[in-house]
Amino acid sequence: MTPAVPKFFIQTFGCQMNEHDSFRMSEILKHCGFEATDCPSQADVILINTCSVRRNPQNKVFSLLGQLRRLKKSRPNLIIGVAGCVAQQEGENILRCERAVDMVFGPDHYFRLPEILERVRKGERVVLTNRTDDIYERVDNFIPDNWLEAGHVEGCKAYVVIMKGCNNFCAFCVVPHTRGREVCREPQNILREIKTAVEKGAKEVWLLGQNVNSYRAHGMTFYNLLDEVSQIDGLLRVRFTSSHPKDWDNTLSDLMAERPTICNQLHLPLQSGSNRILDLMNRRHTIEEYLEKIRYLKNRLHDIELSTDIIVGFPTETEEDFEATLRVLEEVRYSQVFSFKYSPRPNTRAAEMPDDIPQKVKEERLQRLIHLQEKINGEQIQSYIGTVQSVLIDGSHLRDSRIKNGRTEGYRPVKIRDAGLKVGDLVNVRITGFENHWLEGVLQ
Ligand code: SF4
Incomplete structure (x- = not known):
């Protein structure tokens, strides 16, 4: 009788970078002889790839771990791992709080999954949260070629990470603490991965990074990289995320207008429309600078679609500050707004400020913002008819x-x-x- 193929299940929370890391982990597990399953109760290894950007997804991780504890009781050989940003942030604490967990590793360690599993099988409970800024050197040079060649292609879309981490330290954000400082991949490895993806049928590529505008490697800026990627034979569309308004440069708007392959779409997180709040958030730009860049872009690309992130109820946010945010929504007319109520995150500068906006007020502001955005989006959708x-x-x-x-x-x-x-x-x-x-x- 042939032995049953071991199975894995990955539950992913959070951003596209996490989706991408989960894809990489599943490739590594498949390379080690595992098969994916959609059903946690059939899995031999369960991984939760976590996000700590907001409190809610983090709470969900701990409630999920509680459910998995019961599963492990009935199947003691089940291996449970916590990966991603909550793992990086909480480390050892997760093992202490949840007996069912066997391994905890931050985003810099997923490529060590085979070694981690081996150690768990030998009876160790593993925690890996030290920072390794050579992750891309490892991914590009040490992982056997056929793993990299696999790329991250889903249907006709390829997702390619160009950099990780962030040096900006926005007051509300855990990313610099969980993903570390910026590290950029070498341009030739990025271009090689995209060309391979195109050969495998990808028509659209997404360039991913916490702050893609900061990309700089071997004398190449993000502008240079985007310029090269946009001219790859066979590639029909290029998208990228996320961009920081302070690093957005009008020359990028010009490039978007000149290159038909670069999609008329930009995600430019605003967070707040009030200069006072932007300053407290350490965003390092004013609302006037933001709007000036948007006006330039709209002037170059009349059909540009913009999306953004907004936090409501940041410490000390007044009704006047909030109304300034609503005014920006009315002027820019985003196609999509990802809006959240502020919640303090560990180790951030904002966590030292009083979380002084009552939940009721945060909720009420969020609803007003959603209502306005729905109205704007409804009008926009209507205007597409006949085009x-x-x-x-x-x-x-x-x-x-x-x-x-x-x-x-x-x-x-x-x-x-x-x-x-x-x-x-x-x-x-x-x-x-x-x-x-x-x-x-x-x-x-
Ligand atoms: S730019 Fe600010 S919000 Fe974006 S990842 Fe960096 S610190 Fe976080």
């Missing part, structure tokens, strides 16, 4: 395979009724209507 959009097909509708899903350049989701389309097709679509946030259209 022709370039759409990259990226999948089928879950319940009806005759309906194909795709994205406009501005990253709006579109449904098209045409069974002949396949993933990776770039087509012109006339928009005929919408349902919630989805545009609907027919082939032009």
